[in-house]
Amino acid sequence: DWNMPDYIGEAVEKIRAQVGTDEVILGLSGGVDSSVAAALIHRAIGDQLTCVFVDHGLLRKDEGKMVMDMFSKNLGVRVLRIDAEDQFLGHLAGVSDPEQKRKIIGREFVEVFQVEAGKLTNAKWLAQGTIYPDVIESAGKGKKGQTIKSHHNVGGLPETLNLKLLEPLRELFKDEVRKLGVALGLPHGMVYRHPFPGPGLGVRILGEVKKEFADLLREADAIFIEELRNTPFELPPVAGIDAGKAPVNWYEATSQAFAVFLPVKSVGVMGDGRTYEYVVALRAVQTLDFMTAQWAHLPHSLLGKVSNRIINEVRGINRVVYDISGKPPATIEWE
Ligand code: XMP
Numbered sequence: 001d002w003n004m005p006d007y008i009g010e011a012v013e014k015i016r017a018q019v020g021t022d023e024v025i026l027g028l029s030g031g032v033d034s035s036v037a038a039a040l041i042h043r044a045i046g047d048q049l050t051c052v053f054v055d056h057g058l059l060r061k062d063e064g065k066m067v068m069d070m071f072s073k074n075l076g077v078r079v080l081r082i083d084a085e086d087q088f089l090g091h092l093a094g095v096s097d098p099e100q101k102r103k104i105i106g107r108e109f110v111e112v113f114q115v116e117a118g119k120l121t122n123a124k125w126l127a128q129g130t131i132y133p134d135v136i137e138s139a140g141k142g143k144k145g146q147t148i149k150s151h152h153n154v155g156g157l158p159e160t161l162n163l164k165l166l167e168p169l170r171e172l173f174k175d176e177v178r179k180l181g182v183a184l185g186l187p188h189g190m191v192y193r194h195p196f197p198g199p200g201l202g203v204r205i206l207g208e209v210k211k212e213f214a215d216l217l218r219e220a221d222a223i224f225i226e227e228l229r230n231t232p233f234e235l236p237p238v239a240g241i242d243a244g245k246a247p248v249n250w251y252e253a254t255s256q257a258f259a260v261f262l263p264v265k266s267v268g269v270m271g272d273g274r275t276y277e278y279v280v281a282l283r284a285v286q287t288l289d290f291m292t293a294q295w296a297h298l299p300h301s302l303l304g305k306v307s308n309r310i311i312n313e314v315r316g317i318n319r320v321v322y323d324i325s326g327k328p329p330a331t332i333e334w335e
Helices: 004-019 032-048 063-075 085-092 098-119 132-139 174-183 211-230 300-313
Strands: 023-027 049-055 078-083 123-127 164-166 256-270 273-286 317-322
Touching (some): 004 174, 023 032, 032 063, 049 063, 063 078, 078 098, 085 098, 211 300, 211 317, 256 317
Parallel strands (some): 023 123, 273 317
C-alpha cells in the first residue's frame, strides 16, 4: 500500500537529513531514472543540486532541448548542458566494433563528467538514479556467464570521483519510479517513454558512427515514433503488454521501438532519376523483461505510412525494412 504524498514527504526528509547543506551533482541522461532522481532531489534541496547533462551527439531528435526545457525551464533545476558531440564523434571515428564503441562512449562520458564535476569544487555527493532491479542485477554479476553486450549504462561512474553516493530510488521498482515521477510533476509522456540505451544512437548506427548517419537516423526515428504515437491501438492486448492499463496507441502497445541505420546503399528510383542511398530498418518489440521479446505485429498501414514518410522526407534514405526477428535468437538492439 503506497501513499504517494507520504512517500515523497519521507523521501525528501531522508535526503535532507543525509546531505545537510552539502552540494550534490547528478549525471542527467534524460532517461526516466535519472530524471526522477533529479526531480526528487531538487524537491528536497533545490539549488544544492547541480545536474550535468552530457550531450554526446548520439541523442534522438530534439532530446537535448526537451531535457533542458523540462528541467531548466519548467522545474527550475540547475542543469549544465555539455556539448561534447565533437569529442565523442572524434573518438569514434574509424571504430566499427560494437563493444569497442560502447567502451569508448562509456569512457568519454566518465571523462567529460569528471571534468565538469571537478569544476564544482563544493560537491560532496554524487546522485544516481539507481533503482532496485539495478541493485539486484549488480549483486548477481559474474553469475550469468558470458556477457552478450557490456551494456554500458553511461550513468555508471567510478569511485575515483571521491564523492559519497546518493541513490534515493534504490528501493523502487520501475513502475513505482514512474508514478513518483508523475507525482513530482514530470510529464506523463516523458516518464512512460521506451528505454533508450546509454550509448544512444552509437549502437543504432551499424559499424562506424558518423555525424551524417546520426542526422539521417534522427530524422527517420522521429518519424517512426511520431506515427506510433499517432496511430490508435485497436487490437485486443497481446502477451507482453502491461495488463494493468490498456494501451491507447501503438507507442504504448510496444515496449521499445526505434530505427536502425544500415550503412548499405541500394538502388531506388525517384521521379525520372535513379537513386543510390542508405537503408533504415525499423524495430518494434513487445516484452515484459527485455530478456526475451517478440517483434510487434504493427499494422501494415502504419508500416506503409512510416516507410513513405521516411523515404519522402529524409533525403539520403531510399529503402525501409522491418525487422521480424524475436529475442532470442536476435537481440533487441542490432549491436
Ligand atoms: P538487447 O539488445 O541486449 O537489449 O536485447 C536489451 C535492453 O537493453 C538495452 N541496451 C542497453 N542499455 N546500454 C544501455 O544502457 C547499452 O549498452 C545497451 N545495450 C542494450 C536495449 O535498448 C534493451 O532495452
